[in-house]
Amino acid sequence: MKTAFQFDFGTGPAVQGYTKVGAEDWYSSERGYGFDVTSELTALDRDEAGELKRDFCIPYGATFRLDLPDGLYRVELWMGDRITETETTVKGPENQMLLHRVKTRAGQFVKHNFSIMVQGGQLKLDFSGLAPRLNAMNVAPTDETAIVFIAGDSTAANQSPDGYPYAGWGQMFSSFLKGDAATVNRARSGRSSKSYIEEKELQRIWDQARSGDYLLIQFGHNDQKQDTKRHTDPSTTYKQYLSEYVEGARNLGMTPVLITSVQRRFFHSDGSLKDTHGAYLDAVRELAAEKNVPLVDLADKSARLYTELGMEGSKSLFMWGAPGEFIHFSEGIQDNTHFQEYGALKIAELVVEGLKELSLQPLTLFFR
Incomplete structure (x- = not known):
């Protein structure tokens, strides 16, 4: 007991x-x-x-x-x-x-x-x-608390204190929730929508999930990789694998939410942001429309944030550090994909903003 x-x-x-x-x-x-x-x-x-x-x-x-x-x-x-x-x-x-x-x-x-x-x-x-x-x-x-599960890659995953200030947006998500909901962040670094399933990570979610829970799904970064373990095609297999998350969640009475890949920090010489995900973003949007799945367009939201901050200002979101600035990266680091804690909080804020815009009930009531 x-x-x-x-x-x-x-x-x-x-x-x-x-x-x-x-x-x-x-x-x-x-x-x-x-x-x-x-x-x-x-x-x-x-x-x-x-x-x-x-x-x-x-x-x-x-x-x-x-x-x-x-x-x-x-x-x-x-x-x-x-x-x-x-x-x-x-x-x-x-x-x-x-x-x-x-x-x-x-x-x-x-x-x-x-x-x-x-x-x-x-x-x-x-x-x-x-x-x-x-x-x-x-x-x-408590048995009256909903669970928000997160399936994704390193941009969402919990990161070790040994790598501070490196953090994923899913790591910050709980700080936006009241006690009515808990976060179980199952995002894993280096995974694609395909490898996540084949490594039984999705099954671990199914083993814990209950009717009334939520599943946030964000992949794409590693689906672009060319190794056979992770690569998916945006027009075919990427959609097929994402569909397994959607249908599996619905079969358990969960609410799935698709999230487009958070943008990387790459700018054109004129200061406009480069889109490095291309057809993978369209695939998620299309799948959401085809299967009537709630969608948070994090690619669009993050692009607007980076553009507003500019080429220099957006560095504050990412793992950009001068030599000696971060103790665990004493030689310096320039990473345009992964976030430092401040950036992870800002991206989590965008995800929460998108979820509120969807007016999902009762999830909307669970935010601070």
Whole structure:
């Protein structure tokens, strides 16, 4: 049986019904919860403001772990400080952004919730920010949460902290959702619509999906590659493989959404953007019309964003870094396909914008 947990962070007396967690409550398998020993952590008590608001931990670069049976959970966090402004970012499993730069004024306290799929028997939350706060946490199992699955390539995939600031837009998607929906980002680097199926990645989605869930589908970058493992033809096999995603989702009672490939950053000498996907974009648009599938035209939206930012300004979205700028790319990097975290957030924002424009119910109600 899945159990709910309530944690009160800081050094003051525990609120009734809550488990107190201080700066030295390190995780152990016997306890089943706590912070990593390597975490930078301070616990304080303002001695007023009342109950959950009076004290807190400052989880500066800290990781909190909680052992849980696998499944869907809703997590509620309280954040704030009586005397100063705060800013808190929270990331979850596989480096997924859950809350991005949540800010409070002095004396302001906010409650944010999100839903998350726990796999591997443990919930892991990474905290950062300029002045992070963690006052309280409630974790409870839920079976009333929809799941938004994402199938795609590296432009959408979760990327490791070892490659920071490299990130995919699907990695940022959860930060736009309220607790009514969870993201399961199954996008995988290097995959095409064909290889994703043949490597059983799509089957892993079918194994978890339920009626009422959603499937966002974005490929094309690797379908253009000429190796037989990944290549598809835009007029024939690309459509055929994408149709498997659409029909499989519908058979399970899910809502599929087709997404055209996000644009690469290549400009003509006159400053206009080059379209490097060509017929692959038309194939997705045609398939959406033929099968009456909701469509987010991310190629069009991203093209307009890059054009607005210009040849130089658009570098801020991508993995462009001078020598010494990014610690994991100390020799510098110039990548016109993959995003840094800021760019991944902007592209995720475009996807959310497109989904809102479709007025899909109840998905539209799930966005912050």
